[in-house]
Structure formats: structure tokens, C-alpha cells
Amino acid sequence: METYYHPHDLGKFAEMGKGNKDLWEKFMAYYSAVFAEGALTEREKALIALAVAHAVQCPYCIDAYTQASLEKGSNIEEMTEAVHVACAIRGGASLAHGVQMRNVADKLSM
Amino acid sequence: MNLLCNPVGAFLPPKQEAFEAQFRKELQSRHGVEFNRLYTITNMPISRYLEFLLESGNYEQYMERLANAFNPAAAAGVMCRYTISVSWDGALYDCDFNQMLDLPVDHGAPAHIRDFDPVQLNHRQITTRNHCYGCTAGSGSSCGGSVAS
Numbered sequence: 001m002e003t004y005y006h007p008h009d010l011g012k013f014a015e016m017g018k019g020n021k022d023l024w025e026k027f028m029a030y031y032s033a034v035f036a037e038g039a040l041t042e043r044e045k046a047l048i049a050l051a052v053a054h055a056v057q058c059p060y061c062i063d064a065y066t067q068a069s070l071e072k073g074s075n076i077e078e079m080t081e082a083v084h085v086a087c088a089i090r091g092g093a094s095l096a097h098g099v100q101m102r103n104v105a106d107k108l109s110m
Numbered sequence: 111m112n113l114l115c116n117p118v119g120a121f122l123p124p125k126q127e128a129f130e131a132q133f134r135k136e137l138q139s140r141h142g143v144e145f146n147r148l149y150t151i152t153n154m155p156i157s158r159y160l161e162f163l164l165e166s167g168n169y170e171q172y173m174e175r176l177a178n179a180f181n182p183a184a185a186a187g188v189m190c191r192y193t194i195s196v197s198w199d200g201a202l203y204d205c206d207f208n209q210m211l212d213l214p215v216d217h218g219a220p221a222h223i224r225d226f227d228p229v230q231l232n233h234r235q236i237t238t239r240n241h242c243y244g245c246t247a248g249s250g251s252s253c254g255g256s257v258a259s
Contacts, residue, residue, distance in 0.1 A: 041128060067175075070117070073124035073132055 010060045043072035050079060051086040113148040120168035122179060122248055123150035126256040149255030152176075154207050154244040176243035184250025187257035190236045196223055204236045207244075213237050 017024030035045050046068040053061030069079050113133065117123050124132075130148035137143040153159045155172060163169040194215065195203040200223040203209035214221040217235035250257035 037128070041132075043124070043128065043132065067121055070119065070121045071124060073129045 005059045007059075007063060010063060013060075041072075043069075043074055046072045047074055047078060047082045051082040054083050055086040055090055111145040113145055115148060115150045116153055120163060120166065120172045122175060123152055123251070123256075125249060126150040147255075150249075150251075151253075151255065152244045152247055152251035154241045156207060156241045157210060173240065173243070176247045179247035180243060181246060181248060181250060181258055183258040184248065184256075185246040187250055187252070188242075188245045189252045189257075190245075194231065200224060202226075202231075205245075207241055208237055208239075211239070211241070213239065 014024075017028075035042065035049075040048075046065055049061065050065040050069050053065050066079065069082075115123060115129065123129070126149065129150055133148050134145070137145065155163055155169070155176070160169070163172050190204040190208075193205070195206045195209045197203065197209055201209075202215040202219075202221050202223060203213065204215055208214070214237075215231070215234060216237050219230040219234035220227055245251050245257075248256075
């Protein structure tokens with residue numbers, strides 16, 4: 001079936017380096033540093049990445065960080081909670097903008 | 111008490127050191143349980159696990175994952191370099207996985223215990239197949255857990 005996103009395209013990610021090797025290498029160096037063990041564990045960072053992947057709705061990132069989370073030792077309950085955190089923040093962000101709606105409505109109303 | 115962890119699915123095991131620390135913390139705080147070591151072991155793409163990979167459509171992706179995670183440092187510490195498996199009838203195998211696959215010692219050393227020759231065995235060429243990527247991926251895998259940091 002023809003789809004816009006192909007799972008095997010994730011393997012072509014490195015081809016982005018062909019357009020600008022310098023920027024690609026800088027990005028990858030930064031990316032590696034970000035995900036290295038630090039104040040947060042690699043497992044915790046993978047869970048954050050999984051949640052963000054859902055927030056930005058990147059299918060490649062969802063594939064990659066579902067696998068990474070499992071390989072870092074997270075279980076499906078923890079991963080599901082991470083997705084709910086993304087869901088809550090996205091939903092909460094919409095709802096919080098209801099304050100703007102109320103502000104405008106208050107100003108317009110008699 | 112030592113704990114053993116195999117991934118329950120088509121993915122690699124966590125890093126042993128980090129996973130051991132996580133388990134030590136969780137088991138202590140939740141259940142007051144202490145243990146000595148936790149060993150992580152990679153699932154070999156053979157037998158029942160191979161059937162699972164094929165039936166679930168994960169075989170190609172898993173093999174690619176293993177191959178891409180090939181670690182020369184892990185390859186230097188794999189068990190077949192310093193142990194052999196002996197079957198009930200005395201046949202010699204480079205490891206228990208090769209034994210399961212009926213791949214006896216070959217390439218320069220006798221394949222039976224009656225002809226046991228440590229010098230020749232030390233210099234034999236180990237019989238390898240695609241499943242060997244299971245022991246050389248990431249931090250490596252052996253009966254004693256990972257073999258490289």
C-alpha cells in the first residue's frame with residue numbers, strides 16, 4: 001500500500017548528511033551528547049523522547065523510541081504513562097488557551 | 111542471588127550495568143529484595159525465538175538490528191573463544207547454540223571428546239552463522255551476561 005511515511009526510510013536518515021556534512025556532524029554530535037547518561041539516565045531520556053515523539057507525531061521517532069525504551073529496560077506501563085504525559089500537555093495547552101478565549105470574550109461582551 | 115534478563119520481544123537487552131542499578135533500586139524500594147548481580151542476555155535468532163521472529167514479521171528488522179550493533183570489543187570476549195560445548199555423545203561444539211543447530215567443531219580441530227586436543231582447539235576456526243551476531247551486538251552476550259562495556 002502506498003503511504004507517505006515508509007518505516008524503512010528511517011534507515012536513510014544519514015543521507016541528510018549529504019546535503020551539508022558539517023551541519024549534519026554537528027547535529028549528530030549534539031544528539032549523541034543529549035542522549036548520553038547524565039543527570040538523567042539513558043532510560044529516562046528515551047522515555048522523554050518517546051513522549052515528545054507522540055507530541056510532535058513523528059512516526060520515525062515513535063518507532064525508534066519505542067524500540068529504544070524497550071531496550072533501555074522500560075516496560076509498556078511506563079511507556080504508556082509517558083504517552084499520557086504528552087497527551088495531557090497537548091490537551092492542557094489547548095485548554096489553557098481557553099483563558100485567552102475568555103479574555104477576548106470578556107472584552108467583547110457587554 | 112543472581113538475576114537473569116532476556117528481552118521479551120524483538121529487541122536488544124538493556125545495558126547490564128544500568129539495568130542492574132534500576133532493578134536494585136526498584137526491588138529494594140518496592141519489595142525489600144536484594145540481589146548480587148543481574149545479567150542481561152541477547153536472544154539468539156534460532157529455534158523458538160526464530161519462529162517468533164518469522165511469525166511476527168520481525169526477523170529482518172531484528173537481524174538488521176543485531177548486525178548494525180556489531181561490536182568488535184564484544185566479539186573479542188565471546189564465550190566460544192574460551193569454552194566448548196560437549197553433547198551427550200561426546201561431540202564437540204563451539205557453543206551451545208551451535209550444538210542446538212547441529213554445527214559441530216570444524217576447521218582445524220577434532221569434533222569429538224575422544225580426540226580432545228586443547229592446542230588444536232585453541233587454534234581452530236570457530237564455526238559461525240548469522241545467529242552469532244546475537245553474541246556480538248551492543249555490549250555482547252554470554253551466559254555471564256554482557257562481555258563488553
